[in-house]
Amino acid sequence: MIITVFVTTADESDQWRAELLEHSWMQTQQPGELVRLVASSSATPLPMHSLARVVRTRPYSPHPYIDDRFPGYNQPGALLEWLFHERIDATLLLLDSDCLMLKSVTEELAPGEAIGNPWREWPKGEGPFGLSEDYQNLQAFCVNRDLKPSKIRFPLLIHSRDLKKMAARWLELTALIRCEVNYTAGKVPEAHQVAYTIAASEYRIPHKVQKLAVIPSDRKIDRPLLSYQQAVESPRGEIVWSSETYSPWSKCKPEKAKAGVGRQFLERLNKYVSLVDAGEQLRFHRPLRCHGVREARLPGKMLLEIPDAERPVTLNASAAAIWDLCDNQRTLSEIADVLEKRFDVARSILCRDIDSTMKHLHTDGAVVLEPATHDH
Amino acid sequence: MASHEDTQAGGRMISVQLQLESGHELKLTLGEQSPELVTLFRILASRNSDTVTPAEQFLQLPLNNGAAACSFHSRQLVSIITEPPVVVQLEQAETPETAPVATAVPPTVVVNTPRYLIIDDFLGHDEHRDMLAFAMNHEDQFEAGTVVGHETPHRKNQVILSFAETAHAKLLSNRLLTWLPMLTEELQMELFPVRFVESQLTASNDGHYYRVHCDTGADEADFRAITCVYYFFREPRPFNGGTLRLYDSINQGDRREASGSYREIEAVSNRLVVFPSSAHHELMRIRCPSGKFGDSRFAITNWIQISPEPRPDDTFGWGHLRCGVLPAQYGDLAGSSQ
Structure with a gap:
């Protein structure tokens, strides 16, 4: 094990x-x-x-x-x-x-x-x-x-x-x-x-x-792990990408990196960013509404009164639409599917909005996120 | 490292069926080492003797997870069926050095099982070896151990009382204080500001013992909160016996006494045993055929003292640790997981 x-x-x-x-x-x-x-x-x-x-x-x-x-x-x-x-x-x-x-x-x-x-x-x-x-x-x-x-x-x-x-x-x-x-x-x-x-x-x-990890300046991937503490450089030695300055989940420019591990790392990162944009990770979570949360609808927004919270949480219209679809059955990915059909919004934007809203609702105590699958 | 099996007082859960006189039966679930189960076996084993205490004559057992209780007289108990089987080793009458079993306590007696913790391989290889070399080289500084408040021989061993001043004591206390937040958590104590760490080096040889006692109660000892015993000796082990008995205690109003039930903890070289200083314990007699000082069972006992008020300027261990105040991040208990 x-x-x-x-x-x-x-x-x-x-x-x-x-x-x-x-x-x-x-x-x-x-x-x-x-x-x-x-x-x-x-x-x-x-x-x-x-x-x-x-x-x-x-x-x-x-x-x-x-x-x-x-x-x-x-x-x-x-x-x-x-x-x-x-x-x-x-x-x-x-x-x-x-x-x-x-x-x-x-x-x-x-x-x-x-x-x-x-x-x-x-x-x-x-x-x-x-x-x-x-x-x-x-x-x-x-x-x-x-x-x-x-x-x-x-x-x-x-x-x-x-x-x-x-x-x-x-x-x-x-x-x-x-x-x-x-x-x-x-x-x-x-x-x-x-x-x-x-x-x-x-x-x-x-x-x-024993070398277990390659780093961006290595020429080829011949180890099971990759450590990206070191910045990725261009052929001229300019910094192309650094974990310190990276804004998640923005796309990188692998073509600017020197050929080798650094470039391959950025290509992998971009692939993952595409998955994030497609809402891939959302299918792993199912939001469950917390017991005792009460809602009040106002024009263009919604208030959630959460037990033990000092003040109500205000949801804008799009956050309220996400909250409405939290029925303890749908996964986040399924919520994205519904909203994609309902609104004319790019799925990548929709997925990030759902992700961000869920993180706030989770932090505020309005929902808990249940794993929708543990399949490897 | 911590043996969690050891730290859980109840052990396995046992399905217990009691057969009472007149054909009545009673089913309940008890921890394998729970005081109730120990008491039931003791009563059954003592039916024809006078050793059943008044407290044990009147039995109250929890049913439905404590939602109900059943009371009966001990003489009604006919047999005990346990699943899985529980094998009980009946003991000989206790030797004069061992604890007197509590007597004449009212039925409202509360039995407390002290929590404890074992950390094996506590020191590094060379630190452990160096500790042994220190003890061997300071034979002339050991003197007979004494006990405050006891005129009859309550203890027989040799100690270096001034051990706390040595670099070896600082090495040990610095490591202990690194562990302190986890020790208090495991013993279910609130983390406390430290007043002082007492340290005593003991050598126990043939015929040595320390009868049942607790480490609190006498002036300076009033501040003791946690007792940490670090064992070290030559290997292969040149002695027999010398186990540590950690007794359950019986609380009766303000009085607290050792119960007849206990756990035995073997002295293993480079092992640390930690328990509340208020817990009754006993060093069982040691048999060391050679009688040589170097074949002794050595132990360093550290008492971590609680301070009634913060001591922000005090430093401990090697002099870097400010344990006289409570760190902010220990204000809440962690340990949750997704």
Whole structure:
């Protein structure tokens, strides 16, 4: 059994990445479960997914006991909390959220075995663990500084039992590195990644270094995963596309990208955008009206009075038309079908309107979204 | 890591059919380790002796998930049919070191089963080995353990009371405090501001024990909220016994005493056992044939103390953690899933 896991916050900027990853997970027919850990307070609604199981964990940024805002705490914190609460006994495929699947990963590992993507920029030097001198202060907090950690980073494969053993130390070391390591430009930005390598070596979990993911600058796709943290460049080295500036779900221009993985990634992204425009993902959800919601019709708008809500929710005419079609039977895709026949509006616009309206109604507590299918 | 099977007090759900005198039958469902089922077996095993307490003579059992209750006298109980089968191991009379079973409590007695948590492989390989080396190298600093308020021998083992000042204690407490929010959640306690983390290193050798006690109640100990015992010793294990018994407690008004029912937790090297400091527990007698100090069962007991008021300026562990205040993100319990 392989569980594919990734950690995010509930921010909107994480949602498109998560949906893209989910789609690639489905397309590759990756066996096992897909789990999205969302580090957020319970006041924030959990994001919706058609196939991924969404699990809330507490936010670990800022660190609960150190005044330090650093999203990197969320990875060890959320994984520790998840493994603590659930009885997981499986191989875990740990991904960053800006990663997608190109082929299924089927290699199951026994406890004591692990595989990590090579990390060429691992900060090596003459300090403890073979790290740079910046890490000298870590000596005081580590018993054996002569260990040689595997120079690896996400994505990686590890057995859940091994991750359970080392996760608390991983979180602890991330905080120690942030507090203690002299870094020229503030605090170490890759603290959680360095901490992982140290914790794994301290808990005697050797990682085989094996390339699992290609990046946009690679020439060909010969690995099961693609990490798009790096920007896609043109043949002249200009940035054609970057995840930091991407507006979901806008179309990209693959033809401007240098031939290779970057261009192929943009072509895949465009294909998914077309599916989004066609309302493909809407067929996975069926909206159910929440009990006790009362409606009042006014000229050109509708008011929804939701139990426990401070004030009524106002729906414009198109949102009201969507709400009217929520009969606890239709999927979102079927609602789009009805509205497409009724109004002269492009399906892509209609689908985005439905998606946006549903997210608001879900957040406001007017509907819950039931999975319409869990077929892989 | 946490053994969830261990943390659930009831274990499997058992379908129980009680046969009473005059041919009456009673069907109900109970947890395998629930105090009610333990009591029923105990009564059945004790029908011809005087060990059934007054509390156990009058039985009240929940029916229909607590929507109804059935009351009867213990002498009416004829037999117990369980599905699946429950095998009961009857015990010998308890040794003088073990807990006196509660006596003469009124029928309104409440039995509480303490929650607890086991985390195996708590420290890294070298940290664990280094902890053992520290204990071995400080044999001369161990002294006989004492118990406040007990004049008769209640405890026999050796301790280093000043262990909290050492780097080894800080290593352990820093790791514990990283776990703290999850420990409190598992023990169903509110997360609290920390006052202090006490730490004591214990060596237990042949014939050593620590009779039933709880860790709260005496001055400084009043602040203790969570007890965390970290076990470490040579392997293969050079001793027998030395299990930790964690007793159910009987609440009777303001008084709280150890019940006769308990769970036993084996001492496993590099294992952390966590339970509320208010829980009654006992270290069972250790048999260590060699008697050598190095063959002792070592344990570091940490008591995480609760602070009555926030301590924003205090730092803990290695000195980075500000656990004297409640972090904002722990104001609500998480754990929901889609």
